[in-house]
């Protein structure tokens with residue numbers, strides 16, 4: 001997989017007033033940064049604000065990459081450097097636009113215009129719609145600079161309005177829509193230009209929790225079809241864990257950990273991240289592959305893999321690792337592959353993939369009253385019983401898991 005955007009040792013400093021001494025103060029601030037001085041030291045001695053320091057990141061094509069951190073940690077500063085709204089003080093940012101690699105360190109104005117028009121679009125927290133324009137005319141805004149024929153423009157716009165479920169609202173004014181609907185218009189406006197990268201700056205923060213949750217689901221659904229590279233800023237760890245393929249945690253302008261949601265949850269790199277994680281919702285963050293007990297450890301002398309979850313479960317696998325028979329306390333027991341939206345039969349063990357979320361596992365377990373098996377391409381790789389679910393749900397259980405994996409690594 002090639003990168004969509006790459007940050008190499010990026011520092012972004014804000015000089016404040018553009019007086020004659022600004023350049024000298026900037027040089028001094030960079031030297032102080034190199035000497036390990038803190039943000040507060042640097043603002044005290046030079047008046048310069050460090051927005052981002054030594055940021056190294058590679059965002060892959062087609063992933064949702066989340067920048068997460070508390071207010072002032074530098075998320076927006078990093079995001080805005082990707083469309084040239086913030087100037088890089090040192091280091092390099094490269095953006096892939098088709099076959100071209102664009103250096104964002106100091107792009108000529110024409111390159112920047114082309115990039116903003118074609119390669120990078122942004123969705124804002126406060127929607128930024130024009131209230132006097134209709135919904136359709138707001139979405140057209142993204143295409144107006146392209147000199148498209150009106151009929152072609154209308155077809156693209158309506159296709160996107162349809163995708164975000166607002167085609168019926170096309171002739172209403174933006175001000176007549178609810179917050180959630182307005183943000184769907186913002187999303188359609190950003191996507192109608194078919195950008196390589198979509199930047200989303202706290203897009204759902206202004207919405208109430210139910211609508212926010214719904215829009216997160218819709219974004220994930222949309223992403224499955226459009227497969228865009230999305231860089232998403234949030235200060236909410238649950239949101240980051242739910243929607244991010246990978247997450248960068250920021251503090252004081254620096255990236256302190258980058259990883260998949262489960263890396264962040266199960267292996268926090270610092271006490272600071274661990275403190276965040278202690279308050280998160282594991283149901284939408286932990287996947288079957290991380291919480292299962294691996295099958296390898298469960299083989300008994302009779303050749304079956306035995307797993308105890310109140311009762312003894314014996315898994316009989318063929319040479320390729322597929323389940324051919326399951327016994328519960330010695331009696332043959334049924335198993336099945338759960339289907340989305342279909343209630344699992346009670347008493348039948350469900351077989352899921354490693355990608356299933358803890359919330360799905362809990363639901364399957366509740367419906368079947370049986371442990372859950374995990375398969376990778378048909379090969380059984382692990383089991384999830386009550387103990388594994390409780391471990392994943394509780395902070396203490398997750399800490400045990402961390403200690404055990406650290407001990408076995």
Ligand SMILES: Nc1ncnc2c1ncn2[C@@H]1O[C@H](COP(=O)(O)OP(=O)(O)OP(=O)(O)O)[C@@H](O)[C@H]1O
Pocket residue numbers: 014016049050051052069070071072073074075076077078235
């Ligand atoms: N244009 C600017 N001029 C001066 N300082 C700035 C500017 N933009 C950001 N900063 C400073 O850079 C630091 C990082 O700000 P940034 O907005 O990136 O943080 P954030 O993590 O996105 O926070 P929030 O969630 O509150 O938006 C802050 O100290 C902020 O005051």
